[in-house]
Amino acid sequence: MRSSESHRKPSDRGRERRITQAAVEGWGWGSIGVNVALSLLNLGIAVASGSLAVAAEMLHNLVDLMASVAVLVGLKISRRRSESFPYGLYKVENVIAVGVAGLILFTAFEIIREALFAHQRQTTVNPWMLAGVMLSAVIPLVFSHSELRAGKAANSPSLIAEAQEYRAHIFSSGVVLISLIGHIFGLSLDRPAALLVVFFIARTGWELLKDGMRVLLDASLDAETLAQVRQIIENDPATTQIKTLTGRNSGRYRFLEAEVTLRKDDLKKAHAVSQRIEQAIRAEVPHVERVLIHYEPTGSIHRRDAFPLANPDGRLSEHFGEAPYFALVTLRRADEAVEKQEVVENPHREVSKAKGIRVAEWLVSQKVDRVVLKESLQGKGPEYVFAAAGVQMILTEAETVSLALDALGS
Ligand SMILES: [Zn+2]
Structure with a gap:
């Protein structure tokens, strides 16, 4: 921490x-x-x-x-x-x-x-x-x-x-x-x-x-302000969990303290995110004198992988934004064992503009840690969305979800 x-x-x-x-x-x-x-x-x-x-x-x-x-x-x-x-x-x-x-x-x-x-x-x-x-x-x-x-x-x-x-x-x-x-x-x-x-x-x-x-007597900040701050922290794409959030007044000034888990593997990146969150708070909440963010990179037990699918049976799609389905797989980090696997429809498939970015933002909101795909996103909009959120992009040659998981070492 x-x-x-x-x-x-x-x-x-x-x-x-x-x-x-x-x-x-x-x-x-x-x-x-x-x-x-x-x-x-x-x-x-x-x-x-x-x-x-x-x-x-x-x-x-x-x-x-x-x-x-x-x-x-x-x-x-x-x-x-x-x-x-x-x-x-x-x-x-x-x-x-x-x-x-x-x-x-x-x-x-x-x-x-x-x-x-x-x-x-x-x-x-x-x-x-x-x-x-x-x-x-x-x-x-x-x-x-x-x-x-x-x-x-x-x-x-x-x-x-x-x-x-x-x-x-x-x-x-x-x-x-x-x-x-x-x-x-x-x-x-x-x-x-x-x-x-x-x-x-x-x-x-x-x-x-x-x-x-x-x-x-250091009474808490009003519930409305705390809810606003919580929303700002949650809106950051790299936030996976808010463990605690407290705030108090002193004079006319507000002091905030939060314990947050961030989807970043190294401390330097996590620090940059915590500064980004702090700036967002200052921009929207007046009279903030001090923001103290305790952060830790996601050392959590599970990992969530997303796979663009061509059909609901698990065949991988050649494309990202146009994929009709996505497989969301939850794995245990310790032994890479699959704990849960679900197939969901791509909610932005019919969108005409900025489809890839919309899909990437949706996957971030689904708290995905990695995206495994056949199409490289290099230089495209979704790549920036994933990079900002700390989501890893992995290319695979495999034809199905289970083959891709095998190749990745599960
Ligand atoms: Zn008077």
Whole structure:
């Protein structure tokens, strides 16, 4: 069993950081600015009006501010690696998230206590306050529109999550606005409105806590991503078996590890295949920081040979792609004894274009190790398909499957 492991090349990482890291950090700073502005706006309205709902919305802004600061700090220090932390500091981001979540939940608890048990406060409402609350809904909405687009372009989950959270401000600011308008008409909606806003705050806190703890405790990658990776490995023509596949998150990055059996006889070729698989994974799955593939050449007990047939009785065909039938023979490697023999129809016989290649791909999917034929495939499409999959091609002069097997030493 050998292992191949790699991080992204330093040059790749540098380029990526120049293009997207700077942009992501720029939006992170913008988000901090928006939250400072909203906090100050709502602080002013809360003091002037004495409304608990507005105070809750201001705390909501402060919580968002802490979260956006945490995101930026995480972005800046999580990529560092040192002698004392050889695995990197990716999880700093999650530690910060869990800390912020604790603060958020504590804040929510304080507001709930205030809303349920504090003395009724004197509230005053004027049109300026209503305009201010409306403004505190419009600012994040406008900002989130551009932030979401930038987040998707940079493939940054933290920016996308932040932009989506800003959209919920329509509801929390809407609740505050309704409670202030209700006050003008003599309805006291202040405390229920404050409790509703707390609900938004607590929900954010809970999500942060849950996601952060999952990563800190090395929870598995989600099933969907693992299934996608499994499919990519299986799609490689040289893969015969996936023994194990695990993945975990660390910070925003994904770490994958797989034990795979490859249809290659020597380690050098197997290593090349493992690198090909790794590139395919990186091309399709975002945020993969490390792929560790343990591979071994097929040292398995059995071997599968394929023979193009002219008829179902075992007479070998002179051709490959046009052969109407194929014999698939499973042998024990130790003594070359035949364990199973079946004759199947060539499913691509009627195809007009690239017939040989289609047939070769089909045989690879049937997990064939060797193809024994009378027609040389040298320089033709099927030869390349078999070579890429590590399938051996053997020429024979024999007339039937059993004679060919005898000649090959079975
Ligand atoms: Zn918010």
